[in-house]
């Protein structure tokens with residue numbers, strides 16, 4: 414597609430294509446005239462927000478004429494307490510994507526290299542290309558991160574290494590020992606980002622909470638989000654945890670009021686509602702079993718996942734299957750843009766939503 418301004422853009426912009434989000438239900442209903450569809454396309458919490466969050470937001474309504482607390486004092490304090498770090502270690506983001514973007518802006522530029530794995534989360538190349546950095550992609554192993562292959566690509570020009578643990582769209586994860594050995598092996602001037610957007614769903618005993626490593630690695634940034642298990646995807650709130658000097662740099666490029674007052678209040682309430690979080694994780698555990706058993710019954714292999722989604726190998730192009738599912742009112746996510754043309758990613762929903770997906774899939778294939 415031609416664009417009359419393309420020659421006037423900053424390095425990297427011409428090569429970008431916009432992030433493709435899961436289709437909103439309103440769009441599907443507009444396009445196909447279907448009512449009562451279900452969305453299992455963006456790894457959202459099917460329960461929605463906790464009741465405490467709803468109340469906290471209502472309590473904030475009267476304040477929306479005022480700017481939010483730009484320093485997010487209360488929220489940063491609560492996040493810091495949760496991870497047992499100083500508030501100065503916390504950088505709030507308009508979603509954790511915002512924090513990823515700040516990292517790219519501070520530590521990458523033309524000539525610098527941005528390193529991530531094949532099949533890693535799409536925002537890493539997007540944010541890196543937007544600042545003109547060179548992309549280095551390490552081949553995956555079993556659809557997951559190959560840390561040796563990644564380490565081999567770290568060089569003098571490497572600015573940032575990005576690791577999603579668990580990763581989206583594959584649901585793969587790295588155990589603590591292997592990941593820690595990798596972080597130790599990376600030169601101290603290279604920023605290592607560990608994106609833990611799906612942390613809450615993982616219950617494997619050897620899974621690392623890398624927020625506890627900050628004291629050992631001043632070059633580490635750990636990102637977390639309220640968009641997934643906490644059920645606040647629409648509010649756009651996430652955060653980075655790092656050495657205060659690193660947080661200071663991120664805060665220099667942060668938009669002054671990047672997390673609005675509703676989102677701050679909601680995130681605070683979400684942190685308090687541990688029962689809701691536990692219920693969400695349990696629902697996901699049961700839904701994962703329902704989906705993996707159902708898909709196995711259909712004879713389809715899948716990538717073993719510890720997240721709130723399952724990426725299924727259809728053994729043929731997923732695009733047409735996705736289209737057929739849409740016509741049945743089921744929105745999922747083909748992941749051809751990740752180089753996985755035969756895979757379909759489905760988010761874990763309510764039990765009846767999972768059942769409806771499985772029935773629709775059986776009908777379509």
Ligand SMILES: *Cc1c(COP(=O)(O)O)cnc(C)c1O
Nearest residue numbers: 508509510534581610638640651
């Ligand atoms: C969903 C997701 C995020 C979170 O994005 P937000 O901007 O916080 O909504 C971050 N990383 C990965 C790998 C994700 O899948």
